[in-house]
Amino acid sequence: MKRLLVLLTLFFVLFLAACGSSEEPTGTATSASSGQAVPEQAATDEPIAEAVEPTEEAEEAVPPTAEPVVEAPTYNLIRGCVENYDESFDYFPQKAAVTHADGFTIEYFNNYKIVTVTTPWTGAEEAATYLLVQCGTPAPSGFGDAIQIEVPISSFVSMSTTYLPYIEMFGRMNSLVGVDSAAFAYSATVRGKLDADELVELGSGPTVDVEAALELAPDVIMTFASGSSDFDTHPKLEEVGLTVVLNADYLDITPLGRAEWGKFIATFYNDEALAEAWFDSVTTEYDALAALTADVAERPTVFANTPFDGTWYMPGGQSYTAQFLNAAGADYLWGDDESTSTLFLDFESVFDQAADAAYWLNLGFVFSQEDLEATDERFADFAAFQSGSLYNYDLRTNEFGGNDFFESAAANPQVVLADLIKIFHPDLVPDHAFVYYRIVE
Numbered sequence: 001m002k003r004l005l006v007l008l009t010l011f012f013v014l015f016l017a018a019c020g021s022s023e024e025p026t027g028t029a030t031s032a033s034s035g036q037a038v039p040e041q042a043a044t045d046e047p048i049a050e051a052v053e054p055t056e057e058a059e060e061a062v063p064p065t066a067e068p069v070v071e072a073p074t075y076n077l078i079r080g081c082v083e084n085y086d087e088s089f090d091y092f093p094q095k096a097a098v099t100h101a102d103g104f105t106i107e108y109f110n111n112y113k114i115v116t117v118t119t120p121w122t123g124a125e126e127a128a129t130y131l132l133v134q135c136g137t138p139a140p141s142g143f144g145d146a147i148q149i150e151v152p153i154s155s156f157v158s159m160s161t162t163y164l165p166y167i168e169m170f171g172r173m174n175s176l177v178g179v180d181s182a183a184f185a186y187s188a189t190v191r192g193k194l195d196a197d198e199l200v201e202l203g204s205g206p207t208v209d210v211e212a213a214l215e216l217a218p219d220v221i222m223t224f225a226s227g228s229s230d231f232d233t234h235p236k237l238e239e240v241g242l243t244v245v246l247n248a249d250y251l252d253i254t255p256l257g258r259a260e261w262g263k264f265i266a267t268f269y270n271d272e273a274l275a276e277a278w279f280d281s282v283t284t285e286y287d288a289l290a291a292l293t294a295d296v297a298e299r300p301t302v303f304a305n306t307p308f309d310g311t312w313y314m315p316g317g318q319s320y321t322a323q324f325l326n327a328a329g330a331d332y333l334w335g336d337d338e339s340t341s342t343l344f345l346d347f348e349s350v351f352d353q354a355a356d357a358a359y360w361l362n363l364g365f366v367f368s369q370e371d372l373e374a375t376d377e378r379f380a381d382f383a384a385f386q387s388g389s390l391y392n393y394d395l396r397t398n399e400f401g402g403n404d405f406f407e408s409a410a411a412n413p414q415v416v417l418a419d420l421i422k423i424f425h426p427d428l429v430p431d432h433a434f435v436y437y438r439i440v441e
Helices: 002-019 056-061 161-169 188-195 210-216 234-239 255-259 261-266 272-293 320-327 347-354 369-375 377-381 383-387 413-424
Strands: 028-030 037-039 104-108 112-117 128-134 147-151 156-158 176-179 220-223 244-246 301-304 311-315 342-345 359-361 390-392
Touching (some): 104 261, 128 244, 147 244, 156 161, 161 261, 220 234, 255 320, 255 413, 261 272, 320 413, 347 377, 369 383
Parallel strands (some): 128 147, 301 359, 359 390
Antiparallel strands (some): 104 112
16 A cells, blocks of 8 residues: 555656557458558449359460459558568558657558657666567568567556557557556546456556466557666566557647657557547647637636645646646746746745636645645645635546546646636637546535
């Protein structure tokens, strides 16, 4: 229990520091010869002609059968391997372009792609490079430091809840074979797989269950890293030869940038087409919502979070959270600060600046005003407490403690933004119902 509390605390602090039978797509069959998706046979009412044995004369008239023509694919191969490789073909005609995220890049070549995580954790001195080779084609030489992975992958272990929404969104839940801990999962689909014993819990950190991971032998184990040997999971898994991919989504400071890490995950499945379509819809909706507040006459003041162990971890003025608040038409009281991470403040300095603030958000593990005041009776002196303008991001929390804000919110910044506009300027989104946020009473 103590270690779980430590892990929960680390997850919460990491979040603050960064802020300041699902099936594969159907409707197409895959050509084994080219890796190109082709239409499935359409139904017809026409009778099927019976096969007729050729006559001896007909056999003599028929020339020898020519080699089948292999055509270049026009779709990414999302299942199976290439059977007739042609080095001149582009096996990834559907590509992803990274337009908002700062933390990863994708380079495409005919039969392989290079995906690079530029900074796997804060202070990392080297990038993490992954050589994704189309299954059924030869791997290139000259990439000795890169981790080689054949794509599309068919088995996946998720060591963070933030990866799960993309797996479900892309119809790849059948590939999910393991998670770090069931305690953090909110998705009903994931919970169902856990209940059906279709997922293995591996734990995390230095005590990760290496033997269970080896038995699973997944194509990819995706996790995050902090750079601390006391908490990181990947070193133990890498020691035994398991394929580990580091995901640094939590370090991206813009809402759209963080969401775009869905494309990073999609590259391992060759699902770039789905990822591009999804992200286009997210950016369109997010930009439309942000435009609603661009010229609001009044921007209510707001501050965030609560102290932990004597320190108030306030989002920096250019952080992930601050950018959300600004886009929602609020006046974040630390908005002039240039930090993209977290400010470490004491109670007195926060009270001096935020005592009269109109709103107080992101209260952490607080369920009522009574709980908040019981934590520190001085909280009742804030104007936002007295007016009841307290909002927390725990509306979608299940009986196991899984909070969907820490699962699907990063993949849905447009929904988070709509919630925040509903708080500060409800008249601008009259038909929106809260998804992640609720008023704390």
